[in-house]
C-alpha cells in the first residue's frame with residue numbers, strides 16, 4: 001500500500017518517535033511518505049467554495065501537491081500531539097484543506113496516533129478519537145486503529161518499550 005503519514009508535531013519528539021516505530025514495522029510491505037506540515041506553506045481554508053470539494057484549492061502554495069499525495073494514498077496515518085485538548089493546528093490545517101478534494105478521499109484506510117502529556121484515560125484522547133470517528137463515518141474510511149500514548153517530555157515515548165513494540169507490531173500488521 002501507499003501510506004501517507006501526516007506528522008502534526010514540529011519538534012523531534014514523541015509523535016515522531018511513534019511514527020518511526022510504526023514505520024519500522026510497516027516499511028517492509030508498504031511505500032511510505034511522511035508529510036511535515038510545519039515545513040510547508042499551507043494557508044488556512046478560506047471556505048470560498050471554489051473547489052466544490054473535488055477541484056482542488058485556489059491557493060497556489062503547497063496545498064494542492066500535499067492533498068494530491070493524500071488523495072493518491074491507500075492509507076492515511078494521522079499523528080498528532082495533544083494541543084489544548086485537541087489535535088495540533090498543523091494537522092488540522094491539512095485536514096481542513098482536504099475539503100478541496102474531499103470527494104476523492106473516500107474509502108481510505110486510516111490510522112490515528114495521539115500523544116499527550118496526560119494519562120490516556122483523560123478526556124482529550126476521547127475527544128480527538130471521536131472527531132476522527134466522525135470524519136471516518138462521513139468519508140467511509142476504514143479505521144484500522146486509534147492509539148493514544150502518555151508522553152510529555154520530548155524523549156518520554158522513546159523510553160516506553162511497550163509502546164514502541166506495540167506501534168511496530170501495528171506497522172507489521174498493515
Ligand SMILES: Cc1cc2nc3c(=O)[nH]c(=O)nc-3n(C[C@H](O)[C@H](O)[C@H](O)COP(=O)(O)O)c2cc1C
Pocket residue numbers: 009010011012013014015016080081082083084085086115116117118124151152153154
Ligand atoms: C501548545 C501545547 C498544548 C498542549 N496541550 C496539551 C493538552 O491539552 N493535553 C495534554 O495531555 N498535553 C498537552 N500538551 C503536551 C503535549 O501533548 C506533549 O508534550 C506531547 O508529548 C508533545 O508531542 P511531541 O513531542 O511530538 O511534540 C501540550 C503541549 C503544547 C506545546
